[in-house]
Amino acid sequence: MKNNILKLLLGFIVVFTTLFSCTSDLDAEPKIELSLDELLAQDPKAVEGILSRLYGSFALSGADGPGSSDISDDAGESPFLRGIVNLQDFAADAMKNRWGDNGLDQLTTTSDWTAENKFFRYLYNRIFFTIPQCNNLLSILPNVNVEDKDAITSEVRFIRALANFYLIDVFGKGVLATEENFGQTESLPEASRQELFDYVEAELLAIEPLLSTTNTYGRATKGAAQILLAKLYLNAEVYTGTARYADAATYANKVITDSPYSLATDFVSIFSADNNTSTEIILPLIADSQVSQSYGNTTYIVNGSLNADTTPLAQFGATEGWGGHRSSKAWYGLFGDLGTSTDVRASLFWTTGHNFEMTDYKEWTDGYPSVKFRNSSFSGSTLASSFSSTDFPLFRLADAYLMYAECAIRGAAGTSMNTAVQYVNDVRTRSNASTITEAQLTLQFMIDERARELNLEGHRRTDLIRFGMFTGGSYLWPWKGGVINGTSIPDHYNLYPIPSSALQANPNLTQNPGF
Secondary structure (H helix, E strand, O other): OHHHHHHHHHHHOOOOOOOOOOOOOOOOOOOOOOOHHHHHHHOOOHHHHHHHHHHHOOOOOOOOOOOOOOOOOOOOOOOHHHHHHHHHHHOOOOEEEOOOOOOHHHHHOOOOOOOOOHHHHHHHHHHHHHHHHHHHHHHHHHHOOOOOHHHHHHHHHHHHHHHHHHHHHHHOOEEOOOOOOOOOOOOOOEEOHHHHHHHHHHHHHHHOOOOOOOOOOOOOOHHHHHHHHHHHHHOHHHHHOOOOHHHHHHHHHHHHHHOOOOOOOOHHHHHOOOHHHOOOEEEEEOOEOOOEOOOOOHHHHHHHOOOOOOOOOHHHOEOOOOOOEEEOHHHHHHHOOOOOOOOHHHHOEOOOOOEOOOOOOOOOOEOEOEOOOOOOOOOOOOOOEOOOOOOEEEEEHHHHHHHHHHHHHOOOOOOOHHHHHHHHHHHHHHOOOOOOOHHHOOHHHHHHHHHHHHOOOOOHHHHHHHOOOOOEOOOOOOOHHHOOOOOOEOHHHHOOOOOHHHHHHOOOOOOOOOO
């Protein structure tokens, strides 16, 4: 049960909390109440709690509830998942935020990016909180006697690979921190995007056969490693200059054909408070309104997309509406007339009291809030709460279907267009959308379908970059470049600047070009 996992996590959370600043000393050994070897000597079963703590680093802010922070950044603003949503979705075409916090306007208008932006620092710091924690455990595990050591080691390596994946995707370089250099005092050398790519690829290839096909809910499986490999290969041309679409298709198809996952029968169920029963979610970031409260998990998405003035909070299981996030016509415009569309996904925008055009991105009623994520139960009764209990589907099966189809369109060896059309239609018919023919399955259709299916799930910026649509002026969206109808932005925006705090902490790091 989800609650039991979370209680296990919180039972060990204080023991494993580090007290160091991620940017001031990335490679220092964390200060903990007991050394890990001492802790595990006393209780070998503690490793499962520590492992849960590592998974929790992607959704929770700190050890002592929503007001605490593992890093020296704001507990509410800085959690990992919140950073993914901010940097992947709000900086792209579909979602805009109106709060105007220091630095948030730079994201929502995709303009005036600087190395001083705190939101860039937040995600960088979270990455380099998680990686050293993994290295700490990996340096100890060979010397302690715990059950299922190989499987646990593989899971920790997966978590570290996942954190490094976001480093590759968002910042393009950093340092390669491993258990072998863990604890050294000298600043690590800068690692290029290619070096980080090669490392993550090698790690995932090594652990994929060692991971279990099934696992405790919320923990990595063979399918999780396969879909992360597929995503790494799908974007390989961006990351390294060499296309790897055939490899992406191979691993996407492994997820589809060799794993126990299946498409959920109802799209809305995947984003509801009882989605822990979903057959489609491959890797969730767990949330619970009572046990794991956080301003950075799906609470940020649910509450941020509601406002009592125009949206009924209780209908979506919330007691608070923060009135911050609205989608733009770059997203809901892809469905045509929302009032006549049969596509279930088209119904997940709140239109009453809101304007189709986002004339002013700081005006709550301009643009339609997305109610895709909600804290209401899909199959049972709902008790509204301040925090969300809806798990975030970091990876899910429909993405593998669409990745395979994209690779087929791009001519990847070993793919079949007939199979690609079937996979896309499987995704579409689940949402009562019309089926398509092979002639309709083009790259333009695919980038639009990925928006219809996956928006607000942390993929959009990466997708637009892969399709050559993020920078430049060939594709414009509302408020791109800080202009109401959009304008061209420079190519160096395909990467975020390395935060100035990281550059100050490690003189071996260099800034990305253009910043």
